[in-house]
Amino acid sequence: MVMGLxxxxxxLPQGLLALAALTLVIxxxxxxxxxxxxHVVVARLGAFHHPPxxxxxxxxxxxQQLRVWNxxxxxxxxxxxxxxxxxxxxxxxxxxxxxxxxxxxxMHELWEEQQKRLLAERHDAALAxxxxxxxxxxxxxxxxxxxxxxxxxLACSFHNKVTRECGTGQGQLPVLITGVGRSGTHHTESxxxxxxxxxxHEAACRDGSVSWIYAVQDPDRFYPWExxxxxxxxxxxxxxxxxVRHPLRVIASLTxxxxxxxxxxxxxxxxxxxxxxxxxxxxxxxxxxxxxxxVELHADWRFRMEDTPVAELCHRxxxxxxxxxxxxxxxxxxxxxxxxxxxxxxxxxxxxxxQAARELAHxxxxxxxxxxxMDGEDDDE
Numbered sequence: 001m002v003m004g005l006x007x008x009x010x011x012l013p014q015g016l017l018a019l020a021a022l023t024l025v026i027x028x029x030x031x032x033x034x035x036x037x038x039h040v041v042v043a044r045l046g047a048f049h050h051p052p053x054x055x056x057x058x059x060x061x062x063x064q065q066l067r068v069w070n071x072x073x074x075x076x077x078x079x080x081x082x083x084x085x086x087x088x089x090x091x092x093x094x095x096x097x098x099x100x101x102x103x104x105x106x107m108h109e110l111w112e113e114q115q116k117r118l119l120a121e122r123h124d125a126a127l128a129x130x131x132x133x134x135x136x137x138x139x140x141x142x143x144x145x146x147x148x149x150x151x152x153x154l155a156c157s158f159h160n161k162v163t164r165e166c167g168t169g170q171g172q173l174p175v176l177i178t179g180v181g182r183s184g185t186h187h188t189e190s191x192x193x194x195x196x197x198x199x200x201h202e203a204a205c206r207d208g209s210v211s212w213i214y215a216v217q218d219p220d221r222f223y224p225w226e227x228x229x230x231x232x233x234x235x236x237x238x239x240x241x242x243x244v245r246h247p248l249r250v251i252a253s254l255t256x257x258x259x260x261x262x263x264x265x266x267x268x269x270x271x272x273x274x275x276x277x278x279x280x281x282x283x284x285x286x287x288x289x290x291x292x293x294x295v296e297l298h299a300d301w302r303f304r305m306e307d308t309p310v311a312e313l314c315h316r317x318x319x320x321x322x323x324x325x326x327x328x329x330x331x332x333x334x335x336x337x338x339x340x341x342x343x344x345x346x347x348x349x350x351x352x353x354x355q356a357a358r359e360l361a362h363x364x365x366x367x368x369x370x371x372x373x374m375d376g377e378d379d380d381e
Contacts, residue, residue, distance in 0.1 A: 160217050161298045162236040169236040175199070175208035175317055176237035178215040180291045181261070182253035183245040184305040185210045191310035196323045203227035207319055208237060215295050216268045224260050241313065242299035246306065247288050247361045247369075252341040254284035265291075281341065282349045289356045304365060343368075 156166035160176065177188055177199070189201040189210040198206040202213060202225045213223045214232060223232070259276075262283065266276035269290050275283050296302070301316065314324035346354040361369035 157219075158217050159298050160214050160232065160236050161240050162238050166236065170234040171236075173204060173206075173208045173235055173237050174319060175239045175241060176214055177208070177210040177241045177243055177313070178212055178295055179243040179245075180250055180254070180288050181212040181257070182250050183212070183243050185212060185243065188243060188305065188310065188313070192313065195310070195314050195326055196321050197314060197317065197319055200227065200230050203230035204232045204235060205230055207317070210243075212291070213264065215291065218264075218268070224264050239301075239317075240295070240299050241316075242292075242295045242302035243305055244292065244302060244364050245304070246366055247357050248341050248343070248346075251281070251284045251288050251346065251357075252339065254287060255280040255339075255341075257284070279349065281345065282353070285346050285350060285353050285357060289353055289360055292360060302364070 156163070160169075162168050162172055177185070179185070186201060189199055192199050192210070197208075199208045199210050201209075202211045202223070203209060204214075209232075213226070214237075221232075221234075226232070257280075262276040265287055266272075266274075269275050269287070272286055272290065275286060278286070303313070311324050314322050343354065343358070346357065358369045
């Protein structure tokens with residue numbers, strides 16, 4: 001064999017031998033490259049089934065633990081590394097919330113809060129209190145501590161009458177003739193003045209006032225249309241006369257009330273939320289019931305303006321210098337143009353309050369209020 005190769009080398013030229021050797025080397029290199037490519041492909045296919053190990057810079061749990069530990073404390077001599085012994089970070093003790101300084105409420109704010117709370121209770125009681133319960137009895141049962149801790153009757157904060165508990169305030173005036181607005185108060189005031197009694201309409205004069213707004217005590221001392229020269233100025237009235245008029249005539253006239261009137265009424269009728277924004281007929285109906293029931297609580301005497309001579313009011317007052325026997329026919333100044341109202345219309349506006357108005361009118365002596373419309377019937381005629 002050796003002899004054969006030697007013979008071949010002697011026969012073949014040197015150039016052919018060099019070419020054969022080069023071809024052999026190239027084949028070996030290609031075989032190595034193919035093998036390397038196969039390993040790369042296998043590695044890539046395996047990556048789909050075996051995700052790579054997360055690096056320390058990624059959100060690995062140990063890395064998170066290390067970050068928390070580094071943020072809370074530094075390793076000290078003798079401590080084990082957090083990665084060797086994982087532990088939870090020590091919670092940072094929360095600082096107690098510093099109490100924010102609260103502004104001390106003014107006396108006016110305390111008074112206003114008490115007014116809103118007690119006024120609502122007072123009106124609720126006014127709707128539910130039997131008519132034979134007097135103001136003194138009501139106060140005795142409902143006396144409580146005021147803003148300064150002193151026991152005061154509820155009524156003293158909401159009416160303008162002289163009582164044993166409330167005193168006379170800044171002064172005493174003889175009489176307040178009050179009720180629901182549009183009940184003929186202009187006529188009453190004019191007649192009494194003609195008889196020598198110095199009363200004012202919606203203002204306070206020497207002998208008193210004829211006013212529906214003074215039926216309540218306003219915490220802001222604001223009364224619509226009060227004469228600036230004859231303000232009430234924290235004075236109280238020795239007597240309170242309750243003037244009533246037929247509800248159908250009053251309610252019809254109340255539908256022409258303006259915004260300021262209803263704003264004042266709604267402020268002092270918290271038992272009926274949203275009163276000022278109701279339909280004119282419905283809010284007039286509700287106001288007639290609630291305001292009359294309110295006045296009843298502290299009225300000394302009630303009279304119907306349709307059939308009560310003004311001279312009788314004069315005699316009840318017994319004021320010096322009055323001329324109660326003098327006849328006087330005052331012109332009606334409160335006549336206004338408005339549509340008539342029937343019980344049927346009131347029932348359709350609000351059945352509950354219409355029934356309450358009927359019962360109240362019947363107690364006041366208006367006979368037509370006894371007729372109660374049955375279901376399916378109407379009493380508009």
